Amino acid sequence: MHHRATPTPPSSPASPSRRAVLAATAAAAAAVTGVAASAAPAAASSRSASAAGSATRRRLQRLISRMSLEEKVGQLFVSRVYGHSATDPDQADADLNMKELGVRTAAELVARYHVGGVIYFSWAHNTRDPHQIADLSNGIQRAGLAQPTPLPLLISIDQEHGAVARIGKPATLMPGAMALGAGGSRSDARRAAKIAGQELAAMGVRQNYAPVADVNVNPANPVIGVRSFGAGPAAVAQMVAAQVSGYQAGDVAATCKHFPGHGDTETDSHYGLPVITHTREEWERLDRPPFEEAVRAGIDSIMTAHIVVPSLDPSGDPATLSRPILTGVLREELGYDGVVVTDSLAMEGVRTKYGDDRVPVLALKAGCDQLLNPPSIAVAWNAVLAAVRGGELTEQRIEQSVLRVLLLKDRLGLLRDPYASHREVDRTVGAAAHLAAADRIAERTTTLLENAGGLLPLDRRRQPRLLVVGADAGSPSGTTGPPVPVLAAALTELGFTVTALPTGTSPTAAKIDEAVAAAAGKDAVVVATYNVSAGSSQRTLVSRLAATGAPVVAVAIRNPYDAARLTGQRAVLAAYCWTDVELRAAARVIAGRARPRGRLPVPVQRADDPARALYPVGHGLTY
Numbered sequence: 001m002h003h004r005a006t007p008t009p010p011s012s013p014a015s016p017s018r019r020a021v022l023a024a025t026a027a028a029a030a031a032v033t034g035v036a037a038s039a040a041p042a043a044a045s046s047r048s049a050s051a052a053g054s055a056t057r058r059r060l061q062r063l064i065s066r067m068s069l070e071e072k073v074g075q076l077f078v079s080r081v082y083g084h085s086a087t088d089p090d091q092a093d094a095d096l097n098m099k100e101l102g103v104r105t106a107a108e109l110v111a112r113y114h115v116g117g118v119i120y121f122s123w124a125h126n127t128r129d130p131h132q133i134a135d136l137s138n139g140i141q142r143a144g145l146a147q148p149t150p151l152p153l154l155i156s157i158d159q160e161h162g163a164v165a166r167i168g169k170p171a172t173l174m175p176g177a178m179a180l181g182a183g184g185s186r187s188d189a190r191r192a193a194k195i196a197g198q199e200l201a202a203m204g205v206r207q208n209y210a211p212v213a214d215v216n217v218n219p220a221n222p223v224i225g226v227r228s229f230g231a232g233p234a235a236v237a238q239m240v241a242a243q244v245s246g247y248q249a250g251d252v253a254a255t256c257k258h259f260p261g262h263g264d265t266e267t268d269s270h271y272g273l274p275v276i277t278h279t280r281e282e283w284e285r286l287d288r289p290p291f292e293e294a295v296r297a298g299i300d301s302i303m304t305a306h307i308v309v310p311s312l313d314p315s316g317d318p319a320t321l322s323r324p325i326l327t328g329v330l331r332e333e334l335g336y337d338g339v340v341v342t343d344s345l346a347m348e349g350v351r352t353k354y355g356d357d358r359v360p361v362l363a364l365k366a367g368c369d370q371l372l373n374p375p376s377i378a379v380a381w382n383a384v385l386a387a388v389r390g391g392e393l394t395e396q397r398i399e400q401s402v403l404r405v406l407l408l409k410d411r412l413g414l415l416r417d418p419y420a421s422h423r424e425v426d427r428t429v430g431a432a433a434h435l436a437a438a439d440r441i442a443e444r445t446t447t448l449l450e451n452a453g454g455l456l457p458l459d460r461r462r463q464p465r466l467l468v469v470g471a472d473a474g475s476p477s478g479t480t481g482p483p484v485p486v487l488a489a490a491l492t493e494l495g496f497t498v499t500a501l502p503t504g505t506s507p508t509a510a511k512i513d514e515a516v517a518a519a520a521g522k523d524a525v526v527v528a529t530y531n532v533s534a535g536s537s538q539r540t541l542v543s544r545l546a547a548t549g550a551p552v553v554a555v556a557i558r559n560p561y562d563a564a565r566l567t568g569q570r571a572v573l574a575a576y577c578w579t580d581v582e583l584r585a586a587a588r589v590i591a592g593r594a595r596p597r598g599r600l601p602v603p604v605q606r607a608d609d610p611a612r613a614l615y616p617v618g619h620g621l622t623y
Helices: 017-038 054-065 069-075 091-101 106-113 130-145 177-183 186-202 233-249 280-296 323-333 359-366 377-389 395-411 422-428 432-443 483-493 509-518 537-547 560-565 580-590
Strands: 077-079 117-120 154-157 253-259 301-304 339-341 447-451 465-470 497-502 524-529 552-556 571-574 613-615
Touching: 054 395, 069 077, 069 377, 069 395, 077 106, 077 377, 091 106, 106 117, 106 130, 106 377, 117 130, 130 422, 154 395, 177 186, 177 233, 177 432, 186 233, 186 422, 186 432, 233 253, 233 280, 253 280, 253 323, 253 339, 280 301, 323 359, 339 395, 359 377, 359 395, 377 395, 432 580, 447 560, 465 483, 465 509, 465 537, 483 497, 483 524, 483 580, 497 509, 509 537, 524 537, 537 552, 552 560, 552 580, 560 571, 560 613, 571 580
Parallel strands: 077 117, 117 154, 253 301, 301 339, 465 497, 465 524, 524 552, 552 571
Antiparallel strands: 447 571
């Protein structure tokens, strides 16, 4: 889920590349299919509902039997709420809560609707700093334990790292999925997730909507891209399993997403309803392996996608509302019996066909357990109540999902002690060892795509004067960057004399002229590029700078596909994200303090002939 977060970036290279990427990954995927076909359906994890001890199940069933229908229905909802405090939000946040949720505070939300969870967002002002987050979590838990049936809440977040992060400094920000895919190390992926999980748990956040299990076979995908580990199903499956293990070792419920696979879309499901045209065989080969591996690894929860997949369900319903997909494929074929959470019900993709009162009911009938972020909690909650009272949903069906949710809370220890502590925050969040690990992991992800004439690494004695220009995309967490000053500062610390000139994601002719003038007398120019499209003026910036005679180093700070659109540069690096940890690693590679070790986890197709790869999967230079 990515509702109301970073604006959708301009598309990267044109869609004809998609089939080329499908072809490029077919051979690797075939090997995975052979393994999958020869194996029995993945058994439900020992952490799943079906494997929980019978004594625990009986205890929780007794608890459920004492709950009112309203409380049972409430346990299925995970809602947003505005404000930094559960009881005393700023007035503007209290007003937004009243307008959108009909309550003033998080505590009132819990008391009225008995919600089973709350999701944190930076735009909802939930994530100012680690101590405040822990205090907000504790206030929400106190409200949960003050109910007629005292129950803790499962507090969740989208903290994928990389391009999607809600909590930034002083918390540790790790490289994102595609960067980890470029690093190719399962141990690094697991370590990154474990550290991320430990820091979230210290702040009282116990369910993370990560890792992304989508296989990004479409370079024009507007919503997944670098949030995916790559274009190879086998490689993605290994990384997903490693991160599931890491998050859960860090005491956080991992959530792989977006089932049955959002990697081949050209529509952003926040704003429309994508249709995936994969045949059943293509889905088995490309999309299924990471989810199957997540189930084997003991995934705690799986998030649905608001996408139509006619080969799995010809009805035209999005997967979130599809019983053939969620019950037939996920539960019965893959053998998964854990928690299924919807992607945000406020996203347009799930709202195009049915009203907001029908969506939560249909999601439950399809096989979902948690209903995430409905536009109106009042409409959704009352609709589910009415469906039970009217006989469309049975109370037994509601209890089945409540049991899965409570089993998860029990496994996380929330029923014993749901509270966070400032002491644990101080000990864990942004710990020196965590920050050092992030830097080391990031260094192993930076990918060198071009290096004409051995330009890199730059030598601070022979090439001391640098100009750093380029895109200054907004930070995913609001606390890092902007990229150009971060790159400039990192290179300055490494001994260069650096001039910084942000030129934006769509540099004007005047700004390009200014950059060309600033390049005079410089020994090299570093350009940060961000999602370069066919018509982007970033292309003009790079070619004009190259024409000055100064050697140009392009750093693709989001999609590596930028490399196919640029001309005139001598070197290209892929950093995969524009958070500080990845930019500092790129600077160390430029300066020769670290060797480039990353390998492309996606192919970069030629701009003039998308059927041919400019750089194949696995490409990466070093020195």
